[in-house]
Amino acid sequence: MSVALVRLPIARLTRAPRAWLPVAGWCALSILMAVLERTRGTTAGADAVLLGVFGSIALPFIAFSVVTAMTGGASLIESGRGVVALGAQPQRVAAFTVGCAVATSALVCGLLAVLLVPLAGAAGNAATDTASSAWIVALGAGAYAAAFAAGATVGPRGGGRAAALVIDWMLGSGSGAGALLVPRGHVRNLLGGAPPYDIAQWKSAVALAVMIALFAAVASRRTSR
Amino acid sequence: MIELAAMTARSGRVALSPITQRIEPGRVVALLGTPADGVALVLAAIAGREAVRSGTIDVMGARAGAAAARRLVAYVPIDARLPDALRVDEALRVAREVRGEPPQGHADRLGALGVAPLERRAVRTLSAEEVRAVALAEAVTSTAARVILVDEPYVTMDPRAVPLVAKALRARAAAGACVVVATASPREAHDLAEDVMVFDRGRLVRRSPPWDPVLVDGPRGVLFRLIASDARALASALAQDAAVRRVETDGRVVLAQGELRLPLAEAIARAVKASGVDIELMRSEVPVLDELRAAAAGDVAGAYRAAMDRAQRAAHRPPSSPPPPRPPEPPSLPPPGESTGDAP
Numbered sequence: 266m267s268v269a270l271v272r273l274p275i276a277r278l279t280r281a282p283r284a285w286l287p288v289a290g291w292c293a294l295s296i297l298m299a300v301l302e303r304t305r306g307t308t309a310g311a312d313a314v315l316l317g318v319f320g321s322i323a324l325p326f327i328a329f330s331v332v333t334a335m336t337g338g339a340s341l342i343e344s345g346r347g348v349v350a351l352g353a354q355p356q357r358v359a360a361f362t363v364g365c366a367v368a369t370s371a372l373v374c375g376l377l378a379v380l381l382v383p384l385a386g387a388a389g390n391a392a393t394d395t396a397s398s399a400w401i402v403a404l405g406a407g408a409y410a411a412a413f414a415a416g417a418t419v420g421p422r423g424g425g426r427a428a429a430l431v432i433d434w435m436l437g438s439g440s441g442a443g444a445l446l447v448p449r450g451h452v453r454n455l456l457g458g459a460p461p462y463d464i465a466q467w468k469s470a471v472a473l474a475v476m477i478a479l480f481a482a483v484a485s486r487r488t489s490r
Numbered sequence: 491m492i493e494l495a496a497m498t499a500r501s502g503r504v505a506l507s508p509i510t511q512r513i514e515p516g517r518v519v520a521l522l523g524t525p526a527d528g529v530a531l532v533l534a535a536i537a538g539r540e541a542v543r544s545g546t547i548d549v550m551g552a553r554a555g556a557a558a559a560r561r562l563v564a565y566v567p568i569d570a571r572l573p574d575a576l577r578v579d580e581a582l583r584v585a586r587e588v589r590g591e592p593p594q595g596h597a598d599r600l601g602a603l604g605v606a607p608l609e610r611r612a613v614r615t616l617s618a619e620e621v622r623a624v625a626l627a628e629a630v631t632s633t634a635a636r637v638i639l640v641d642e643p644y645v646t647m648d649p650r651a652v653p654l655v656a657k658a659l660r661a662r663a664a665a666g667a668c669v670v671v672a673t674a675s676p677r678e679a680h681d682l683a684e685d686v687m688v689f690d691r692g693r694l695v696r697r698s699p700p701w702d703p704v705l706v707d708g709p710r711g712v713l714f715r716l717i718a719s720d721a722r723a724l725a726s727a728l729a730q731d732a733a734v735r736r737v738e739t740d741g742r743v744v745l746a747q748g749e750l751r752l753p754l755a756e757a758i759a760r761a762v763k764a765s766g767v768d769i770e771l772m773r774s775e776v777p778v779l780d781e782l783r784a785a786a787a788g789d790v791a792g793a794y795r796a797a798m799d800r801a802q803r804a805a806h807r808p809p810s811s812p813p814p815p816r817p818p819e820p821p822s823l824p825p826p827g828e829s830t831g832d833a834p
Contacts, residue, residue: 269587276575337574347573347613350565350625351585352635354557489555 284334299385310385328409340423359488370410375403405452411480496545520679523689529672537565564629589634603651623648696786708777727761
């Protein structure tokens, strides 16, 4: 049954080439910025790219595009109707869709980080920097995907995911307590930027993991029918 | 078995009054009424798609909407959905895996409703009629589904499937499934079901077999529609028969109305013989939904009109003609507000 429930979101992603266009666009922009940093010859090009265009813009938009593709541009509730009509439990359908979105976002963004760090030029040990950047970005992308999936349960066409993007931007850009509630502040902290509310990096990592579980639970809970 | 215990539900402007009913497996049950009467809402509530406000619905021993119940329920609403990014055969495979069924040939499943050519089509490319036909084919061929709920089985349905729908639903019922259809057509309810529940503005007003005189003839009595080679000759012959209350012609069509089915049919036979006309078609007309609901709900105005009609006919009857036989007593109405018990 579990395999059956992931067929639809995976098929939505793999059989709709248009779904990949925004993802490809953000990946291309990030790679371009990495190449520009390398040509400038700075010693911390990877930090600049990860904290700049990639971490603050491309990462959330890639996760947003993946969630939109996996829900077919509809709300999370509507996107699962086809499988629910065949006897599946709506909450399980939603949980598997969110799981697919989290895993795909984490994989795409993690692989992109693996490409970007050596390309932009790391200051220290390239292999260590690449590995640590990859898991941080993957964790952040997963948290974003879960947050957008929870947002996609709001509104007839899942317009709540756009609201989640705006809220993340508004709250997460600062360093106050509000930044603790959204992925942006924690991703920035883990990538070496200003920490939200001066918390330690390991706490941000835990917070992102908790966000994945929490937002996924909220998304599943709100899809009871 | 489906058990509704003082169940109420609400969706938009449609609200259901408490319903207490038991639907046994092995028969096709029709919920007769429009969506505004709540028949679609009852199906959605049994399927677990709409929340129950008060009371309970148990489906095969599990609460409606619970995982155990969902796997046993195949629900085909008007806006039926299939997994949009898959092909039809893949959607059937997903259904089989979700319900935990043994493998079956996809073409055979679709062939039950004559839509086997859709097997390799992408769901995205199907029309609404084709989606409904595939969804219904999945429902009637599922070995795990023991409750089949179909909203308006003949509406938005692929024309290839239409002639096979009744047979497929009856076969599933005969195999032990609870089959419940919602329809606004008294004729479809009469033709499809062995048990009819009449709804009026969210209230279950009658539950009876399809041969219930109220369902068959309504408050206006029996009505036969005939197409004759000479409608005028047939109409004049019918007009002379005491068993015929009213005759109308419209081109080659003759409408004959009477109190009881058998005397009216005999009168038509006599008139055909006397006039020497050829009959191309003779069909009993089922009352329209509003007439039927008025009769079933014990509508005061409807009852008054029927009584006035009878009184006027009695006043104008010639003294030599024999009194018309009494119409049969209708089955008793359930108490207003809440209906209980099984079909008679």
